[in-house]
Every structure is written in C-alpha cells, then in structure tokens.
Amino acid sequence: METSERIAQRLRQFGELEATTSPLYRRLAPLAAARPELVALLRERRSGQPPANVLLAALQRRLMARPEAPLRGYFATLGGTRAPDDELATAFDAFWPGELDALAGLVRTRRVATNEVRRAAVLRLAYVAVARRLVERERPPTAHLVEIGASAGLLLAWDRFAYRYGSAGFGDPDAPVTLTTTWRGTVPPDPHAPFTVAERLGVDVEPVDLDDPEAAAWLRALIWPEHVERAAAFDAAGAVVRRLGVTVRAADALTFLPGGLDALPGGLPAVVVHAFTVNQFSDAMRRAFDQALGEAARTRPIYRVGLEWAPGGARLELTTYPGGRTTLLARADPHGAWVEPLEDEPATTSR
Ligand SMILES: C[S@@+](CC[C@H](N)C(=O)[O-])C[C@H]1O[C@@H](n2cnc3c(N)ncnc32)[C@H](O)[C@@H]1O
Structure with a gap:
C-alpha cells in the first residue's frame, strides 16, 4: 500500500507541476500534504485514483453544502471572487476538520472521471x-x-x-x-x-x-x-x-x-x-x-x-x-x- 509520505509527495507534486491552470489548487495541495489527517484519509481512496484530484473535488463538493464557509469565497465555480491570499490557510483549517467524516465518505467511494462538454x-x-x-x-x-x-x-x-x-x-x-x-x-x-x-x-x-x-x-x-x-x-x-x-x-x-x-x-x-x-x-x-x-x-x-x-x-x-x-x-x-x-x-x- 502507498505510504503516507508518498501520498504527501504526490499532493505537493500536484501543486508544483500539475495544477497549472488553478492557482487555488496550487496552494491547497501542499497545505493538504502538510495535514496528516487528510493524508491518512487518502490511503482509503479507491485504487488507481489520483490523490490530489480526489481530495480537492471532495473539498469542493462539501463546500457546495456550506455557503457560509470562508473557504468557499476562493472557489469561482461556487461563486467565489477571492484570489488565493494570506488568509487562505486559515480558511482551509477552519473548514476541513469539521468535514473529515464527509470527506472520507467521498474519498472512499468516488472516482476521478470527468465529462467535458467542450x-x-x-x-x-x-x-x-x-x-x-x-x-x-x-x-x-x-x-x-x-x-x-x-x-x-x-x-x-x-x-x-x-x-x-x-x-x-x-x-x-x-x-x-x-x-x-x-x-x-x-x-x-x-x-x-x-x-x-x-x-x-x-x-x-x-x-x-x-x-x-x-x-x-x-x-x-x-x-x-x-x-x-x-x-x-x-x-x-x-x-x-x-x-x-x-x-x-x-x-x-x-x-x-x-x-x-x-x-x-x-x-x-x-x-x-x-x-x-x-x-x-x-x-x-x-x-x-x-x-x-x-x-x-x-x-x-x-x-x-x-x-x-x-x-x-x-x-x-x-x-x-x-x-x-x-x-x-x-x-x-x-x-x-x-x-x-x-x-x-x-x-x-x-x-
Ligand atoms: C475520462 S472519462 C471521459 C468521458 C467522456 N467521454 C468525455 O470525454 O467527457 C472516461 C470514461 O470511460 C469509461 N470507461 C473506461 N473504461 C471503459 C470500458 N472498458 N468500457 C466502457 N467504459 C469505460 C469511464 O468509466 C469513464 O466514464
């Protein structure tokens, strides 16, 4: 099984190399890599699923249900208008601990398979x-x-x-x-x-x-x-x-x-x-x-x-x-x- 260190490394790598068109995910991926509870949760994801994509989609999914969460203000797809700034880490840490069970439920069951209209x-x-x-x-x-x-x-x-x-x-x-x-x-x-x-x-x-x-x-x-x-x-x-x-x-x-x-x-x-x-x-x-x-x-x-x-x-x-x-x-x-x-x-x- 993939070690927690390897998962954290993949999250960091996603932020550095893969999230080229998402300044927000470039910042959130390494933040998640430094939170052992989130990394541990990714050990339970479905086989073959890329850890960063699963976790970040799970976060976005939970934010849909939490209009009052300051973190949501950074998600333009959810109507947010804030660019990543110095308060992002605080908003992130104010959100995920209360959502761990719900995030785990998504991470364990969902796949990264998109449907691209364009x-x-x-x-x-x-x-x-x-x-x-x-x-x-x-x-x-x-x-x-x-x-x-x-x-x-x-x-x-x-x-x-x-x-x-x-x-x-x-x-x-x-x-x-x-x-x-x-x-x-x-x-x-x-x-x-x-x-x-x-x-x-x-x-x-x-x-x-x-x-x-x-x-x-x-x-x-x-x-x-x-x-x-x-x-x-x-x-x-x-x-x-x-x-x-x-x-x-x-x-x-x-x-x-x-x-x-x-x-x-x-x-x-x-x-x-x-x-x-x-x-x-x-x-x-x-x-x-x-x-x-x-x-x-x-x-x-x-x-x-x-x-x-x-x-x-x-x-x-x-x-x-x-x-x-x-x-x-x-x-x-x-x-x-x-x-x-x-x-x-x-x-x-x-x-
Ligand atoms: C990356 S998605 C692309 C979806 C859509 N064609 C698009 O371009 O937006 C690939 C899809 O292929 C499906 N798929 C993968 N292997 C398959 C197989 N052997 N038979 C049928 N569907 C498969 C997956 O479940 C997934 O929904």
Whole structure:
C-alpha cells in the first residue's frame, strides 16, 4: 500500500507541476500534504485514483453544502471572487476538520472521471466529415450515435448545442449551450452540415446518472475552481441531457461490442465515438475493440470517431469499417479550448 509520505509527495507534486491552470489548487495541495489527517484519509481512496484530484473535488463538493464557509469565497465555480491570499490557510483549517467524516465518505467511494462538454466542439469536425462521406456514398447523412465511455452522456447531446469557432458560428443561436473554441485553421471551418442522429446510446462501465443529485454534484465538483466556463457549460449541458433523456448503459465496451450494435434499427450506419476513454485500455483491449468494430461492420457501415490524448494535442481520428482505414482529422486541446484542423485526406494509416 502507498505510504503516507508518498501520498504527501504526490499532493505537493500536484501543486508544483500539475495544477497549472488553478492557482487555488496550487496552494491547497501542499497545505493538504502538510495535514496528516487528510493524508491518512487518502490511503482509503479507491485504487488507481489520483490523490490530489480526489481530495480537492471532495473539498469542493462539501463546500457546495456550506455557503457560509470562508473557504468557499476562493472557489469561482461556487461563486467565489477571492484570489488565493494570506488568509487562505486559515480558511482551509477552519473548514476541513469539521468535514473529515464527509470527506472520507467521498474519498472512499468516488472516482476521478470527468465529462467535458467542450470536446463536442472538436468531435463536430468528425461529424461533418462523416456526413460528407455518407453523401459521397450516395447515402442519406443520417446515422446512429453510440458513445463508448459516455460518463453522464453530455457529449451525446452535441446536436442540441451551438458552436463558435473564432468568427464562425453553427447551430441554433438560441441553444442553451454555446461552446466557444479557438480555431487554429488557416481556412474557416467546413460549413457542411454534420450527420443527423437517429438513435443515440451511451455505454460506460460506470455511468454517471445526472438524475442522482449526488452523482451530478460530484461530477461538477471535479471541475477546477477557476474553470468557470467549463462549470457553466456542464450545468447547461446537464439540463439538456436530462430533457433529452439520453440513455447510458452500464457495460464494458468489450462486452457491449460487437453485439450491442446489432440491437440498433437496421439500415443505417453507426457512428461509434470515444473521447479520452480508449487511451485507458491496454494494448490487447485496443486490438479487441478494433476487431469488434470490424465485426460489427458486417451488418452496417461503422464510422469510428476517436478523440484521445497524445503529446502536443489530442488526436481526432476517423476510421471507417469495414477496412479500418484511419484519417487524422485534427489536433486539439484536451478540454476542447482549441482545435487545429488537418487535411481531411483519406487514409493516413491502415489498421
Ligand atoms: C475520462 S472519462 C471521459 C468521458 C467522456 N467521454 C468525455 O470525454 O467527457 C472516461 C470514461 O470511460 C469509461 N470507461 C473506461 N473504461 C471503459 C470500458 N472498458 N468500457 C466502457 N467504459 C469505460 C469511464 O468509466 C469513464 O466514464
């Protein structure tokens, strides 16, 4: 088991190296590292969970229930306006000792698994590319949409959002969610319409039910305190998903595939999308995933859209089955803050 010293070291390291976009977490992580009760509590977290992210999300979650706590004034995602200052440590120590039991309950049970709405702005490029390919094959630009690793299903509602890429805008300007992304292309975004969704379905080994207030609050508490735009997009997209009634089935990707796709009404292709999910798979799982999609393509064309982490920018790839030919469509910020489109040329690699 990980020692307390190792956990404290990971908290300090998070503050020094990882919390680059959160001045508040840069300060809170080393404060927590110096509090043995908090470090001891992290020894009980679920296996594989990063200690700083779990603890800081648990703190933010408990602060949601404590509007009077001075510490809350530092959390912009909770309406706070204070920058970290000399009184932060006092506010921190006035808060956590009375919350130890509640924090422990969260730390023991919760996972760090976010659902990033703005990734939809990156995925949309692939959905336009799918529509183009369908039209080229003289098919209607309509397909089923299945997300593997869908979490709460926020990305499945992408066609209910509006988008802004620099000066170019798409979607209903009155949509409750507008996702704004920096466009790093030399030419404006392709104005071609994306494909139309027939059936939509999420699959996740541990789905998040937005109708469960605790589960929804935990997902929001994972958003770092300075990321106010992400929190607002999360709130608005969550409301859209609840209204839409998106289904996220509890299943492992490799149990669901390929047979799960057969249950979709016939005659239409399926777009199988995954974002920041397959990079958690072992090599053997990735091969099995690829093979399962190849098998599913015996009954319908499959368009696989992958947005997965890579050094220098996540890769947006489109793979068509049968055949398994992949095109790199874009590079992007992991949270969708920018997107750099690449030539939509066929087949940069073949699987
Ligand atoms: C980092 S989250 C990304 C969620 C969402 N795709 C997004 O980009 O916002 C990864 C999700 O994949 C799910 N996941 C991981 N392994 C899986 C598997 N083998 N089968 C199905 N879901 C899986 C996790 O439970 C988690 O909800």
